[in-house]
Amino acid sequence: MRFTSIAFLAALVSAVSAHFHLQYPGPRGPFNMENELTFCDNYGQVTTNRTVFPLSNGYYLLTSEHPLWTLGVIISTVPDPDNFANFTDSKSNYQMAVNYFETSGEGSFCAPIDISAANIAGVQDGSNVTIQFIFDGGDGELYQCADLTLSANTSGIPSDVSCTNSTSNAGVTYFSSGVAPPTISVTSSSASATSTTSAADAKAVVGVSGILLSVLGSLLALA
Ligand SMILES: [Cu+2]
Numbered sequence: 001m002r003f004t005s006i007a008f009l010a011a012l013v014s015a016v017s018a019h020f021h022l023q024y025p026g027p028r029g030p031f032n033m034e035n036e037l038t039f040c041d042n043y044g045q046v047t048t049n050r051t052v053f054p055l056s057n058g059y060y061l062l063t064s065e066h067p068l069w070t071l072g073v074i075i076s077t078v079p080d081p082d083n084f085a086n087f088t089d090s091k092s093n094y095q096m097a098v099n100y101f102e103t104s105g106e107g108s109f110c111a112p113i114d115i116s117a118a119n120i121a122g123v124q125d126g127s128n129v130t131i132q133f134i135f136d137g138g139d140g141e142l143y144q145c146a147d148l149t150l151s152a153n154t155s156g157i158p159s160d161v162s163c164t165n166s167t168s169n170a171g172v173t174y175f176s177s178g179v180a181p182p183t184i185s186v187t188s189s190s191a192s193a194t195s196t197t198s199a200a201d202a203k204a205v206v207g208v209s210g211i212l213l214s215v216l217g218s219l220l221a222l223a
Contacts, residue, residue, distance in 0.1 A: 002119045008020050008189040017047055017223065018025075018065035018066050018137065018139070019033055019036050019065055019066075019135075019137070019139075019142055020036075020062055020064050020065060020066065020069070020133075020135040020137065020144075021062060021065075021144075022061075022062050022140055022144040022156075022162045023061040023062055023063060023108075023145065023161070024051075024059075024060060024061040024157060024218060025051035025053055025060065025131075025146040025148060026049070026051055026146060027043070027144045027145060027146055028040055028041065028043035028047050028144075028145050028147065029043045029047070029068050030144065031144075031171070033131035034104070036142040036143060036144065037140050037141070037142060038086060038142075038143065039082075039083065039132075039143055039145075040132060040143055040144065040145035041144045041145065043080065043145060044082045045080065046079065046080040046081065046082075046130065046147055047147050049147070050128065050147045050148055050149045051147070051148050051149070052148075052149050052151050052154060053115075053144060053146075053148040053149065053151065053154070054150070054151060054154050054155045054156065055123075055124070055125055055127075055151060055152045056114050056115070056116045056152070056155065057112065057114060057155040057156065058112070058113045058114070058115065058155065058156070058157070059084065059110055059111065059112055059113065059156060059157040059163050060073075060110070060111060060113050060133075061108065061109070061110045061157070061163055061178055062071075062108075062109050062133065062135075062152045063107060063108050063109070063204065064105065064106050064107065064109055064137065065106055065136025065137070066106065066112060066135075066138060066139075067104055067105070067137075068102070068103075068104045068137065068138070069102070069103065069104070069107055069136060069137040069138075070100055070101070070102045070135070070136045070137075071098070071100070071101060071103075071133065071134065071135050071136075072098060072099060072100035072101070072133075072134045072152075073096070073097040073098035073113065073131050073132065073133050073134070074087040074094045074095055074096060074097065074132050074134065075087065075095050075096075075097040075115065075118070075129055075130070075131050075132075076095070076119055076124070076129060076130045076131075076132070077120065077121070077122040077123060077127060077129050078097075078126075079128060079171060081122055081130045085167075086130075087130075087132060089120075089121065090180055091105075094215070095118070095120045095184060096118060097115050097118050097120070097131050098111075098113055099111060099174055100134075100174070100175045101172050101173055101174040101175060102172075102175070103116065103171065103172045103173065105166055106168065107165075107166025107169075107208075108162070108164050108165060109165055110157070110163040110165055111172070115129075115131075115150060116150075120215075121186065123150065124150070125150060125151060125153075126149065126151070127149070127150045128147070128148070128149050128150075129147075129148050129149075129150060130145055130147050130148070130223075131145065131146050131148060132144070132145045133145075133146075179194065
């Protein structure tokens with residue numbers, strides 16, 4: 001009985017911590033679950049540990065902890081991008097390195113990314129760019145960033161990175177280019193970046209944590 005309860009509790013905990021983790025290219029800093037609702041997982045400053053990344057024919061790897069999710073990747077050519085406007089073009093449209101798509105499945109997800117094919121102004125061999133992954137698995141939009149130096153002399157993914165897809169991943173459905181992507185409501189700098197959506201989700205997470213604590217309390221009382 002007690003083991004069953006502990007297993008149940010562990011399942012609850014993993015459900016509460018469900019988000020996504022960018023594995024490759026490496027994100028700006030260690031994964032911080034609470035901060036993932038804010039710009040670049042709240043790593044507002046550019047890093048010096050840029051990944052030399054293929055200008056064409058690259059791959060990215062992430063792990064999803066949500067069963068059904070939407071992903072898009074935006075790109076900035078600003079040397080030190082610290083807000084969402086830095087990822088837009090002269091017409092204030094987001095510069096998409098990967099158009100929004102929906103797929104399902106928890107676990108690893110590895111897919112091709114061809115940055116040069118996006119035809120973004122200023123993107124060429126040797127460019128320093130930042131890409132930001134925007135993931136929505138139903139508990140708010142989540143953000144992680146990677147600082148890159150693009151190279152025409154490399155392709156694929158490093159041999160020490162396992163580019164695998166979990167078997168539960170179903171097909172990928174890209175949204176047609178005419179369809180508006182999920183709303184990105186955060187426009188301020190990372191220091192003060194919050195949106196009404198994010199704030200609401202943060203409260204929801206706190207609420208679930210509260211429920212968890214009371215469940216834990218009940219279990220301890222039973223023990
Ligand atoms: Cu989540």
